[in-house]
Amino acid sequence: MAFEPKITAFVCNWCTYAGADLTGTSRIKYQPNVRVLRLPCTGRIDFMLLAKAFARGADGIIVSGCHPNDCHYTSGNYHARRRWMVYRDLMDFMGIDTRRVTFSWVSAAEGARWAQLVDEVTATVRELGPYEDYKELALAGVE
Amino acid sequence: MGSHAHAPTAPDTLKARIREHLGVNLNHCYQCGKCSAGCPVAEDMDMTSSRALRLLQLGDPALDRKVMESEGIWLCLTCETCSTRCPQEVEVAKVMDHVRTEALRAGLAHPRSRDILAFHRAFLDSIRVTGRLYEIGLVANYKVRSRHFLKDVALAPKMYLRGKLPLLPHLIKGRDAVGRIFAKTLGKGR
Amino acid sequence: MSRIGVFTCHCGENIGATVDCGKVAECSRSIPGVVHSVDYKYMCSDPGQGMIKEAIKEHGLTGVVVAACSPRMHEPTFRNAVAEAGLNPYLCEMANLREHCSWVHEKGEVTTEKAADLVRVMVEKVKHNQPLHPIRVPVTKRALVLGGGIAGIQAALDIADAGHKVVLVEKSPSIGGHMSQLSETFPTLDCSQCILTPRMVEAARHPNITLMTYAELEKLEGFIGNFKATIRRKARKLDEKLCTGCGLCIQKCPQKKIPDEFNEGLGQRTAIYVPFPQAVPNKPVIDTANCTFFKSGKCKVCEKMCPTGAIRYDQEDELVTLDVGALVLATGFKVMRTDKFPEYGYGQDPDILDGLQFERLASASGPTLGVMKRPSDGKEPETVVFLACSGSRDRAKGVPYCSKICCMYTAKHAMLYRHKVHHGKAVVFYMDIRSGGKDYDEFVRRAIEEDDVQYVRGRVSKIHREDGKLVVKGADTLQGGAPVEIRADMVVLATAVQSQDGSEELAQKLHVSYDPYHFFAESHPKLKPVETNTAGIFLAGACQAPRDIPETVAQASGAAAKVAALFARDELTREPVVAVVNRLPAPTFSYCVGCFLCQSACPYQAIEQEEIKGRDGSVLKVVARVNAGLCQGCGTCVATCRTKAIDIQGFSNEQIYAELMTL
């Protein structure tokens, strides 16, 4: 059975989740590999959860919310962007393959863009293959 | 937000081939007539660009034939005014170019296009042989093909006196390279 | 041990077509904690909701998962049903099998498997849901209407008539908007001023309406029922109470050559001016950019002339803050200028006008007092060409949409011209006539049949000046695209309706979403046309999309009805999705260590400091506390908190963690 990457997506309710809803109402088809977790805002995402998602066997992660300046809560996405810049370097330092994590903005009007984002990430991760070596990383910490 | 389009255009029509080769979707044309309005030679055309696009977008081989047999498509100056001003960004000039090449290949070119084709073929003959245009060769070849032997006869001496008529052609070194280009493209007669 | 019911919906064919709902229901039955799992064709229908209610009672369910459409669609519906069965509504969650699965993936094993996954995620979340109760918040019963055109006036009047206070804010010196610039209106040809001015006066006099003209919204804080708006009242440079509107200053002002915005640049005005005779309020404003005094310190003629000494050169802008419960956006539209048309001469030729400019020419209060005189030399135009779809339905010009009102006002313009110049020739270049309103098409037919307006189906490719005439190069597609060349004296472009300048910045100030053309986005195109995604902010008129006057007035009344409904309750219930700082018995009292990082992260300043005192009154510890009234539930604080002392109801760490662990 060909390798089908598992993608976990942390999305904000007001923009990207609504955008994904629009992808649905527009009947735009995209890869079924993604599982979406709805949060009030990207500001709500605790980036430690990304490591836990890899631990649970995710091969790729998407974090997406409102475009800068469009956040329903004014500044939630700014906090997320700042945390992302720091956390990406930390993940790099820890040896996590940051090519597997995509941080993006998808607005409530960008149904087509959500489909394109999912397809692109799925294709990239499929190329990178299953994320086996995360387990050594995790176990290395344990011994 | 309708569901996915299912019925692809019938393959053996100009509309489908234009879609495939030029990436131009004739469905975009909503017949506003702006291309015909701006076309410098529209008043002389039996088939204006907007009417041609209408017949082509219906995807019917009989109508394709009507367009290819028209005289109008041969009057096109390829001045790109139509493509420049089209509100739907249809590349009308490119479409007309393609229609002409297919009309030629299908042997449907209008009789009144004979002179125009004679000129273009004479032009290309000159390049294929020497690599560059040899104007005297072009005019002579054109006269033989078009039978208009007396055309611009009075002009030749005036041109020569003004040093605008070099007598000898200029043969470039890469003549065979140019010959190969002709063989690999025009020669294929697709 | 939790007793969870899973209810899988076919949604007719929408889910059933690509997801095997029976299989999903069957797989869900085996999830630990699930005691009841069924599927049904229409879960949101009465019988569907009935099934859920019975199941709750029969099986004593402690949690419900409805696997159907997006929670943004029917979460309230199912939570109400669950509440009616006696279970706390916040113990009900939805799995999005439609928009996020059945509609976007092909039929097959993988899609059904994904649907089952989505249900499992929600079941694990529900196990960690807590019973919650809506938060009660007071409602400030005053509305703020932005924009003083017909939309804003109508909304303000309706809200005021419903007995509530309204503040009507208008950017220009007078209310009236574009409608006050129109000559006559289709399809009845009644004079625009005659039907508008009474409404303007009514709005000015209404006891419940406070008028703030020459003012703009500076900032908006808070949320539905509890907004705080900061309005910048630009300095008029005169004291409105003293000014009687006598107009002496305007007559005597030496600066007389300033292009008049109200007349779209066709007329001229003085530096101290009133936009138009019937302006409301009829109080002038000093245009400091063109006033000699403000440019060179001399003049002061208006101060000398003013009988009541109302001129205040040193007057400054004033910031006013208002507590309001709701907002109606009625900021209107603008028309594309003629300089956006390279092929028609980049707007350089004075006799090529846009629709609004022609309105001013035709208007009795216009620069030519309604007499048809062309701007270049004042001569009466013998031949006038009108171009419908100028800039609209034009992908190359970035405006692919239809501006909806131009077919009607172009027919009106042609008709007005023919009525004023009996021997004149009117030609309209069009593509399709869109006249779908009541008596609309009859109106256009009248222009064609009775007033001999010549309609030519085709767009114009170029207009250029030659021998004093405007040569219009068009085509007639009904003659197979034959070129049509008309030598005209004047040309009117029915240019595209576009969003108002600065609408993007305003939308960002209000956190209201907008479309690619910067028109404000409605909450739902079919079912919520007058609401935005931001609760408490409503829409009226052309700021949402090109729209004619009847629809604008109808939408304004719709928005006003929404505001009145909101103000009908003294208290507002709000979703209990708010943050809570945990509390523990002594001696730790809370995991919160008082670093207050959360306080700086909170965009709503909803986090306060609370001193925990011992019996002797000494302060043992200072911890964070959330003001549930202000908190909007974004959760930024939760991710900021290092000791996990603060969490958010409905999206708690436990719930998110549980969801993640099922993937």
Place this chain on the structure above:
Amino acid sequence: MRIGYYPGCSLLGSSREFDESVRAVMGALGVELVQVPDWNCCGASSAHVLDAALAAALPARILAQAAAAGLDEVLAPCAACYNRLVSAQDSIAKDPRLAKEVEEAVGAPAGRVKVLNVLEVLDRLRPEIQARIQAPYARKVACYYGCLLVRPPRVVKFDRPEDPRSMDLLAAAAGATPVEWPFKTECCGASFSVTRTDLVAKLSGRVLEGAVKAGAEAVLVACPMCQSNLDMRRPEINARLGRDLEIPVLYITQALGLALGLEPEKLGLQRHFVPALARV
């Protein structure tokens, strides 16, 4: 400044004066022109009527030759050659199938060479021109761009497709007064000069009449096809209009050359049919 130079076939024959004036002006402004080695004809308006691949392959060989000679910029004064070169680059970039076919035919990839028209190059030199003006070309001129210099805008991306400005600015720099007139980019009849001279007479006649009506004393051009239709076909134009237009038609480089004080013969002015220096 050193720049590649692609004269094109007509600049060696019927439009020699354009080549002479370009060389003279560029020489006077200190620009070294390096001819593209062993260049071939670009196919002009005949190639693309008969075959799209040929129409792209001929320019592709020119670009390959230029790249091989290490030229990263090439001046193509003739508007038709300029248009063919830029369009070929554009269609090769956009259509991978055509690109492969062309590369196979030419035997080398089309070079990443930037193609410039004469107005672009002169525009860069405007300060030097203004500094070296000796005899301002003090006439009212109608700048005629023709259709190939500015169209199609999404491919050529030069100046404005309607009412362009660059030649007007150059004419002003040379001391002339450019007039506002409506036919700057209206087609002159292009390649129909031989086969449908009647059409050329009509279209070029309309252009010249527009220039005269706008009060111009000379028409400035930057395209050999336009120049020959407006100048060489003047008898046919006058016959159709029923009156004799004497207005001269000069290349922008000739007007600039005069303003820089270069002699008329060096600019090939004597080669015109309508006397170039006549005062109208």
